[in-house]
Amino acid sequence: MMPKSPRIWQLAERRYRLLGSKCVLCGKTSVGPRSICPACGSDKVETVQLPSTGTIYSYTVVHSLPAEKNGYGPYIMAIVALEDGTKLTAEIVDCDPEDVKIGMPVELAFRLIGQESEHGIIYYGYKFRPIIPRT
Amino acid sequence: MTVFGDKKTVIVGYGSYIPRYRIKIESIAHAWGESLDTLRGLRVQEISVKGPDEDQVTIAVEAARNALRRAPEVSPKDIGAIYSGSESKPYAVKPTSTIVAAAIGASMSVRLADYEFACKGGTEAIISCISQARSGMIKYGLAIAADCSQSLPGDVLEYTASAGGSAFVIGHDSGDPIAYFEGQYSVGTDTPDFWRRDLIKYPRHGGRFTGEPAYFRHVIAAATGLMKELDMKPEDFDYIVPHQPNGSFPIEVAKRLGFSESKVLPGLLSPIVGNFYSGSSPTGLCKVLDQAKPGQRILLVSFGSGAGSDAFSIVVAEGIERKRGLAPKVEDYINRKKYVDYSLYAKFWGKIAR
Numbered sequence: 001m002m003p004k005s006p007r008i009w010q011l012a013e014r015r016y017r018l019l020g021s022k023c024v025l026c027g028k029t030s031v032g033p034r035s036i037c038p039a040c041g042s043d044k045v046e047t048v049q050l051p052s053t054g055t056i057y058s059y060t061v062v063h064s065l066p067a068e069k070n071g072y073g074p075y076i077m078a079i080v081a082l083e084d085g086t087k088l089t090a091e092i093v094d095c096d097p098e099d100v101k102i103g104m105p106v107e108l109a110f111r112l113i114g115q116e117s118e119h120g121i122i123y124y125g126y127k128f129r130p131i132i133p134r135t
Numbered sequence: 136m137t138v139f140g141d142k143k144t145v146i147v148g149y150g151s152y153i154p155r156y157r158i159k160i161e162s163i164a165h166a167w168g169e170s171l172d173t174l175r176g177l178r179v180q181e182i183s184v185k186g187p188d189e190d191q192v193t194i195a196v197e198a199a200r201n202a203l204r205r206a207p208e209v210s211p212k213d214i215g216a217i218y219s220g221s222e223s224k225p226y227a228v229k230p231t232s233t234i235v236a237a238a239i240g241a242s243m244s245v246r247l248a249d250y251e252f253a254c255k256g257g258t259e260a261i262i263s264c265i266s267q268a269r270s271g272m273i274k275y276g277l278a279i280a281a282d283c284s285q286s287l288p289g290d291v292l293e294y295t296a297s298a299g300g301s302a303f304v305i306g307h308d309s310g311d312p313i314a315y316f317e318g319q320y321s322v323g324t325d326t327p328d329f330w331r332r333d334l335i336k337y338p339r340h341g342g343r344f345t346g347e348p349a350y351f352r353h354v355i356a357a358a359t360g361l362m363k364e365l366d367m368k369p370e371d372f373d374y375i376v377p378h379q380p381n382g383s384f385p386i387e388v389a390k391r392l393g394f395s396e397s398k399v400l401p402g403l404l405s406p407i408v409g410n411f412y413s414g415s416s417p418t419g420l421c422k423v424l425d426q427a428k429p430g431q432r433i434l435l436v437s438f439g440s441g442a443g444s445d446a447f448s449i450v451v452a453e454g455i456e457r458k459r460g461l462a463p464k465v466e467d468y469i470n471r472k473k474y475v476d477y478s479l480y481a482k483f484w485g486k487i488a489r
Binding site: 012013016017069070071072093094096109110111112113122124127132133134135 | 155186187188189190192193196197200225226234237238239240460463464466467468470471473482483488489
């Protein structure tokens with residue numbers, strides 16, 4: 001099997017740093033660098049750093065585990081509304097399914113997403129976790 | 136070995152990260168039928184456990200981001216070198232520092248490398264950043280000390296080997312200093328106390344041999360060597376942060392060096408989170424920085440099996456008061472915890488797999 005190096009390399013920056021796009025004309029922000037605004041179709045779109053905090057807009061608890069979870073679950077998938085209103089889908093980590101709530105404040109976490117195989121490339125990227133309480 | 140003679144080589148940002156999961160040593164002892172009486176000498180109650188989607192890279196990135204939060208005056212584009220010290224890199228060939236660089240948004244004009252010297256790869260990363268900042272080769276360097284410490288199932292190392300780490304933004308005559316380096320002294324010998332052969336998953340060690348001829352000999356030599364160079368005594372230091380392979384060695388080595396227990400306890404993490412290998416003494420340093428006052432002096436002494444020690448004299452600067460609250464403290468991570476049993480611990484670490 002061909003390694004996925006080119007695709008992983010292409011996605012790394014947006015996955016590592018949560019980069020997004022902002023339309024210069026209509027102001028709509030969305031996840032990942034884009035060349036066309038999904039809202040108004042303008043090609044005047046710039047790459048921006050998306051906020052690292054937000055709240056859980058909606059969620060589901062996944063009990064049917066994909067192979068890469070290696071038997072660890074159930075796990076939480078959520079739509080996170082970032083501080084600037086941008087919504088994205090992400091896994092919620094460091095939180096038990098019975099504790100997740102709509103409206104819960106969350107922050108960016110850097111985590112393993114998967115790997116090709118024991119011999120292959122490891123993928124990293126963003127997930128979200130409950131905000132760590134500070135003293 | 137090196138007395139800097141000025142206050143210009145500085146830490147401008149520091150940050151740590153500890154995973155959420157913990158296992159009590161009773162759970163490990165139960166799994167292997169060990170008596171807790173035989174483990175009391177370790178003085179360890181519980182250890183951190185990496186999550187199922189965490190590794191040395193994710194810990195390094197989280198710590199690096201916290202260090203940069205405490206260095207708001209530093210753009211990631213101004214970082215000229217990123218060095219990561221570890222003995223648990225997920226890739227044998229591909230530096231962790233390359234992934235950290237991308238994750239923090241560093242420039243392509245950056246010097247990247249990983250260091251390995253058992254539990255002192257992190258302090259080697261700090262020394263490289265110090266020397267390159269002092270020489271003017273870089274404006275700022277990012278030194279990372281992090282590990283997901285490996286341990287053979289059933290071995291005594293399981294009661295201490297844990298996961299966590301720290302990072303430091305280091306500069307020279309720049310930024311808003313949190314602390315400055317006064318001097319540095321290193322020792323090294325050929326001492327086979329602990330090792331991991333190529334392509335082998337878990338380290339092996341010489342049992343009690345890891346104590347006197349390894350840990351104590353090197354930590355004491357580096358600490359006394361540095362104090363002699365600086366013409367200082369234990370009374371001149373407010374804190375000592377030695378490497379923490381368990382809960383008893385740091386207290387014992389501090390005592391032998393002439394430090395009271397009250398000077399080692401503020402930076403002692405191993406009884407409640409275990410041994411982060413490369414991240415051990417650097418995270419102890421962060422815990423001290425979380426509470427120290429400007430003007431206080433810290434003696435940091437790492438130990439890496441094989442064996443060697445790096446000692447540093449560090450004086451806390453005014454910037455600590457302005458920057459301490461910009462990122463989670465070590466204590467915040469210590470307080471955030473969820474216990475797992477041995478079966479989940481083993482699964483998270485990949486000691487068992489479907």
